[in-house]
Amino acid sequence: xxxxxxxxxxxxxxxxxxxxxxxxxxxxxxxxxxxxxxxxxxxxxxxxxxxxxxxxxxxxxxxxxxxxxxxxxxxxxxxxxxxxxxxxxxxxxxxxxxxxxxxxxxxxxxxxxxxxxxxxxxxxxxxxxxxxxxxxxxxxxxxxxxxxxxxxxxxxxxxxxxxxxxxxxxxxxxxxxxxxxxxxxxxxxxxxxxxxxxxxxxxxxxxxxxxxxxxxxxxxxxxxxxxxxxxxxxxxxxxxxxxxxxxxxxxxxxxxxxxxxxxxxxxxxxxxxxxxxxxxxxxxxxxxxxxxxxxxxxxxxxxxxxxxxxxxxxxxxxxxxxxxxxxxxxxxxxxxxxxxxxxxxxxxxxxxxxxxxxxxxxxxxxxxxxxxxxxxxxxxxxxxxxxxxxxxxxxxxxxxxxxxxxxxxxxxxxxxxxxxxxxxxxxxxxxxxxxxxxxxxxxxxxxxxxxxxxxxxxxxxxxxxxxxxxxxxxxxxxxxxxxxxxxxxxxxxxxxxxxxxxxxxxxxxx
Numbered sequence: 001x002x003x004x005x006x007x008x009x010x011x012x013x014x015x016x017x018x019x020x021x022x023x024x025x026x027x028x029x030x031x032x033x034x035x036x037x038x039x040x041x042x043x044x045x046x047x048x049x050x051x052x053x054x055x056x057x058x059x060x061x062x063x064x065x066x067x068x069x070x071x072x073x074x075x076x077x078x079x080x081x082x083x084x085x086x087x088x089x090x091x092x093x094x095x096x097x098x099x100x101x102x103x104x105x106x107x108x109x110x111x112x113x114x115x116x117x118x119x120x121x122x123x124x125x126x127x128x129x130x131x132x133x134x135x136x137x138x139x140x141x142x143x144x145x146x147x148x149x150x151x152x153x154x155x156x157x158x159x160x161x162x163x164x165x166x167x168x169x170x171x172x173x174x175x176x177x178x179x180x181x182x183x184x185x186x187x188x189x190x191x192x193x194x195x196x197x198x199x200x201x202x203x204x205x206x207x208x209x210x211x212x213x214x215x216x217x218x219x220x221x222x223x224x225x226x227x228x229x230x231x232x233x234x235x236x237x238x239x240x241x242x243x244x245x246x247x248x249x250x251x252x253x254x255x256x257x258x259x260x261x262x263x264x265x266x267x268x269x270x271x272x273x274x275x276x277x278x279x280x281x282x283x284x285x286x287x288x289x290x291x292x293x294x295x296x297x298x299x300x301x302x303x304x305x306x307x308x309x310x311x312x313x314x315x316x317x318x319x320x321x322x323x324x325x326x327x328x329x330x331x332x333x334x335x336x337x338x339x340x341x342x343x344x345x346x347x348x349x350x351x352x353x354x355x356x357x358x359x360x361x362x363x364x365x366x367x368x369x370x371x372x373x374x375x376x377x378x379x380x381x382x383x384x385x386x387x388x389x390x391x392x393x394x395x396x397x398x399x400x401x402x403x404x405x406x407x408x409x410x411x412x413x414x415x416x417x418x419x420x421x422x423x424x425x426x427x428x429x430x431x432x433x434x435x436x437x438x439x440x441x442x443x444x445x446x447x448x449x450x451x452x453x454x455x456x457x458x459x460x461x462x463x464x465x466x467x468x469x470x471x472x473x474x475x476x477x478x479x480x481x482x483x484x485x486x487x488x489x490x491x492x493x494x495x496x497x498x499x500x501x502x503x504x505x506x507x508x509x510x
Contacts, residue, residue, distance in 0.1 A: 026048065026052075028056045028059055028060070029056075029060075029193070029505070031048065031052055031053050031056035031057075032053070032056040032057045032059070032060045032193035032194075033193050033243065033500045033505070034053065034196075035196070035242075035243060035244040035246065035247050036098065036101045036196045036197060036242070036244075036246075036247040036250060036251075037244070037246045037247060037250060037275070039053055039100070039101060039196065040098070040099070040100075040101065043086075043087075043090045043095070043099065043100055044090060044095070046090070046091075049083075049087040049090070049100075050083040050084075050086040050087050050090075050099070050100025050101075050102075050145065051080070051083045051084060051087050053083075053100070053102065053196070054076075054079055054080060054083040054102060054145065054147065056193075057102055057147065057193055057194050057195060057196075058076050058147075058194075060192060060193040060194055061074070061148070061192075061194040064172070064192055064509045065192070065194065067170055067175050067509045068169065068170050068171075068172055068175070068179075068188050068189075068192050068509060069151065069166070069167050069168060069169050069170060070104075070148075070150055070151055070169050070179070070184075070185040070186075070188035070189040070192065070194065071148045071149065071150060071151065071185065071189065071194070072107050072117060072148075072149045072150065072151055072166055072185070073114070073115065073148070073149045074147070074148050074149075075146060075147055075148060075149075076147060076148075079102065079145050079146065079147040082145045083100055083102075083145055086099045086100030086143055086145065087100065089143070095143060096141075096142045096143035097142045097143065097254070098139065098142040098143050098144040098250065098251075098254060099142070099143030099144075100143060100144075100145060101143070101144045101145065101196050101197065102144070102145050102146075102147045102195045102196045102197075103139055103144050103145070103146055103147070103195055103196065103197045103198060103199065103251075104146075104147065104148050104149070104150050104185075104186050104189040104190060104194060104195035104197075104198035104199070105133075105136060105146050105148070105149050105150065105186075105198070105199050106149075106150055106152060106182075106183050106185070106186045106198065106199050106200055106201060107119060107149050107150060107151060107152045107185065108133075108152065108156065108182075108201055109133040109135050109136050109199045109201075109238070110129045110132065110133050110136060110149075111129075111132045111133070111136050111140070111146055112129060112130065112131055112132045113128045113129065114128060114129055114149065115127075115128050115129070116129060117165060117166075118152070118154065118155050118156070119151065119152040119153055119154040119155065119156070119161075119163045119165055119166060119360075120154045120155060120163070120165055120359065120360075120363070121164055121165045121358060121359075122352075122355060122358055122359070124165065134227040134228065134259040135199050135226070135227075135238050135255050136199070137259070138254050138255055138259065139199075139251075139254060139255070142254050144197075144254075147194070147195050148189060148194060148195060150183075150184075150185030150186045150188070150189050150198065151163070151166050151169045151184060151185030151188075152181065152182050152183070152184065152185060153181045153182050153184065153360075153362070153363070154359055154360040154362070154363040155359075155363050155367075156181070156182035156201075156203065156206065157182075157339075157362060157363045157366055157367075158181050158182065158362050158363070158423075158424065159180060159181045159182070159204070159205060159206070159209050159424070159440075159442030159443055160178045160179075160180070160181050160184070160418060160420070160421070160422045160423075160424070160442065161178070161179050161180065161181045161182070161184025161185055161188075161210075162178075162360075162420065162421040162422070162423070163360045164359070164360045165360070168420050168421045169184050169185050169188050169420070170188070170420045170509075171188065171191075171213060171214065171420065171469055171506075171508065172188055172191045172192040172214065172506035172508060172509055173191065173214070173215065173464075173468050173469050173470060173506045173507075173508045174467050174468045174469050174508035175420065175508055175509050176419065176420060176467070177213070177416065177417070177418060177419065177420055177467060177469045178213060178416075178418040178419065178420050178421075178422060179191075179210060179213050179214060179420070180209040180210035180211075180212065180213035180214070180442065181206060181209060181210065181442070182201070182203070182206040182210075183198070183199075183200030183201060183202070183206050183207055183210045183218075183241060184210050184213075186198035186199060186200050186210060186241050187200070187210025187211060187213060187214040187216055187218075187241060188210070188214060190214065190216055190241055190242065190243055191214035191215060191216060191243075191500075191506050192506060192509070193506075196242075196243075196247065197240060197241065197242045197243075197247055197248075197251050198240075198241040198242075199238065199240070199241070200218060200238065200239055200240070200241045201228075201236065201237065201238040201239070202220040202236065202237060202238075202239060202446075202450065203235060203236035203338070203450060204335055204338075204443045204446060204447045204450050205412075205442060205443050205445075205446025205447060205450065207219065207220050207239050207240075207241060207459070208220060208412050208446050208457060208458070208459035208472065208474060209412065209413060209442050209443075209446060209459075210241065211241055211412070211459040211460075211472055212412035212413050212416060212459050212470065212471050212472030213413075213416055213418075213469060213470065213471075214470060214506075215243075215461045215470030215472075215497070215499035215500070215504075215506070216241055216242060216243055216459075216461070216470075216499075217240075217241070217242050217243070217244060217245050217247070217248040217458065217459070217460055217461070217489070217493075218239065218240065218241045218242075218248070218458065218459045219239045219240055219248055219252055219456065219457075219458045219482075219485070219486075220237060220239055220449070220450070220456065220457045220458070221237050221238075221239045221252065221256065221456055221482060222237075222453075222454050222455065222456040222477075222479065222480045222481075222482055223235070223237060223453040223454045224237070225237070225256050225257075225456075225480070225482065226238050226239060226252075226255050226256050226257075227257075227258065227259035234453040234454065235338055235450040235451060235453040236450070236453070237453070238255070239252065239255070240252050240255060243499070243500050244493070245275070245460070245489055245490050245493035246275045248458075248489075249273050249274070249275045249486055249490075250275065252273060252482075252486075253272045253273060271483060273482065273483055273486045274486070274487075274490075275490070276490070277490045277491055277493070277494055278487055278490065278491065279314065279315045279491070280311060280314040280315040280316035280487070280488065280491045281315035281316075282315070283315065283316040283317070283406050283488070284316070284317045284319070284404055284405050284406050285311060285316050285317065285318045285319070285405060285406060285407060285408070285409055285488070286318075286319055286321040286323070286400050286403075286405040286407075286408045286409070287304065287308055287318055287319065287320050287321060287408070287409050287410070288321055288323045288400070288408050288409070288410045289304075289320065289322075289323070289410065289411075290410075290411070290414065290444075290445070291323060291324060291325050291410060291445065291448065292323070292324025292325055292326060292327075293325070293327070293331075293414075293444040293445065294414055294435065294437055294438060294441065294444050295414065295433075295435050296411050296413075296414040296415065297414060297415040297417065297432050297433050297435070297465075298433045299463065299465050299466060299471070300411050300413070300414060300415065300462075300463075300471055302463075303411075303462040303463035303471060303473075304411055304462065304473065306462070306463065307409070307462050307473045307492070307496075308320075308409075309495075310492055310494075310495035310496065311409075311488070311491070311492055313495060314491040314492065314494065314495070315491075316488070316491075318409075319405075321399075321400060321405075321408075323396075323399060323400060325392055325395065325396075325448055326395070327388070327392070327448075328388055328391065329384070329385075329388055330438075330440075331438065331440040331443055331444065331447055332439075332440050334385060334388070334447065334451065335440075335443070335447065336366070336369075336370065336377075337377070337381045337382065337384065337385040338385065338450075338451075339366075339370075340370045340374075340377040340381075341377045341378065341379075341381040341382040341385065342382060345370070345377050346374075348367070348370075349367065349370055349371050349374055349377075352367050352371075353371055356368040356371070361423055361425055361426055362423055362424060362425040362426070365425050366425070385451075388451070389451045389452065392448060392451060392452060393452055396408075396452070401478060406478075406484060407475065407476060407477045407478060407481070407484055407485065407488060408476045409473060409474060409475055409476065409488075410445055410473075410474045410476070411445055411462075411471070411472070411473065411474065412445060412446065412459040412462075412471065412472035412473060412474045413441070413442060413444070413445055413446070413471060413472070414435075414437065414441055414444055414445060415430065415432050415437065415441065415465075415471075416465050416469045416470070416471045417430070417432055417465055417467060417469070418430065418441075418442070424439040424440060424441075424442075425439070427439075429441075445474065446474070449474070449476050454479045454480055455476055455477060455478070455479060456476070456477045456480070456481065456482040456485045457474055457475065457476045457477070457485070458474065458475045458485050458486070458489050459472040459473065459474055459475075460472060460473050460475060460489050460492055460493065460496060461473075461496050461497050461499050462496070462497070463497060464497070464504075468508055470497075470499060473492070475488050475489050475492070
């Protein structure tokens with residue numbers, strides 16, 4: 001039985017299969033790539049078990065991770081025990097809301113007793129964590145099963161995942177190309193079928209960029225709606241990465257809201273969002289294009305035209321709006337100010353002074369530059385960034401939101417034609433369709449909505465590049481209005497490319 005047939009006939013089949021009088025025959029690939037929401041219904045029916053899915057995903061990992069290289073540490077043995085417990089819970093009727101659903105964990109988040117390396121040789125011998133990260137705790141509490149930890153750029157300072165510590169992570173759709181960053185390993189692991197969902201975090205696009213590169217749904221929540229173990233700032237937050245819209249929403253509903261443990265408080269109880277698809281009739285959406293940063297590749301521009309038509313067919317009015325953020329500072333300057341002028345800056349520079357030659361080039365050079373010019377990263381740099389953020393918000397609010405638009409959309413990235421090991425510090429700028437890109441190309445379209453961190457932003461699949469690498473569409477909401485972002489993402493998903501089904505499977509691992 002093919003997965004597409006199962007999904008199409010699942011409601012009827014499940015009704016007929018009450019009492020578990022029949023069984024379905026799924027292939028390894030069908031089990032490994034099956035959406036969480038479908039898994040749960042089939043777990044309840046007894047047609048499949050969490051152990052079946054776990055074993056299929058482990059087989060995918062063993063077959064391809066030698067090329068994809070998305071994993072730091074594996075936890076298959078403990079995961080198998082958890083999957084067996086989940087199987088028993090379904091039999092006993094004591095299952096929890098995400099019982100038996102596997103998840104990958106970014107090498108930033110962690111379970112109790114796990115090591116976090118930050119993608120750095122300098123942290124390979126760090127002590128195991130004494131507590132579970134709040135995201136992992138919340139997923140564990142509802143029965144989800146952590147199976148692997150995933151690769152990141154060193155100290156998360158890149159939008160491509162390649163480090164001296166763990167090597168280069170490669171795209172499951174075409175292994176010549178990048179997986180994105182900083183949640184690159186999480187994106188690749190979900191796209192390659194090693195886990196059903198994954199944790200990510202986003203300080204400059206680090207959920208949305210890997211989601212774009214890997215054909216996934218990813219959500220950067222509004223500031224402080226999902227608890228974090230560490231207080232970064234309003235511009236950074238953790239969120240879900242998944243192969244389907246419904247799975248992204250289910251994961252967000254578990255992750256968001258207050259955490260009873262020791263993490264930084266959230267802004268309060270978060271409204272649980274609906275996975276149901278609603279009409280966009282009466283909604284007004286502004287398409288912002290490149291926002292005055294850098295032109296997009298031709299295939300991305302064509303994909304955005306298709307995406308706008310999908311939203312129009314769902315009932316929305318979608319207008320192309322000529323908008324330019326007119327940024328007063330360069331992207332790398334903005335990122336540097338965020339990283340080094342705030343609460344993390346001085347301790348980071350102190351702890352790595354004299355060690356930057358042991359780092360991957362891009363991280364070592366960035367931190368050494370900060371150390372050499374630490375006097376520049378003071379309250380004045382912070383104030384400059386805050387003034388820029390206020391100017392950007394005023395411009396967006398007056399020119400777009402005040403004109404009656406409910407939300408805005410834009411490409412996630414200008415191009416995904418990026419070598420797997422691209423180093424934005426030492427390599428030549430990328431060139432495509434007559435355009436030479438700034439080396440911060442990966443953050444060009446995402447970083448503005450980290451600076452404006454109270455705006456929730458999702459990336460959803462929009463198409464494939466000529467090289468077979470997915471690219472995405474961003475959906476950006478008004479302050480703290482995650483519900484509208486999710487509503488539009490759900491409606492869009494009905495006409496979006498159906499990755500991970502039929503002919504649209506990642507088969508580019510060489």
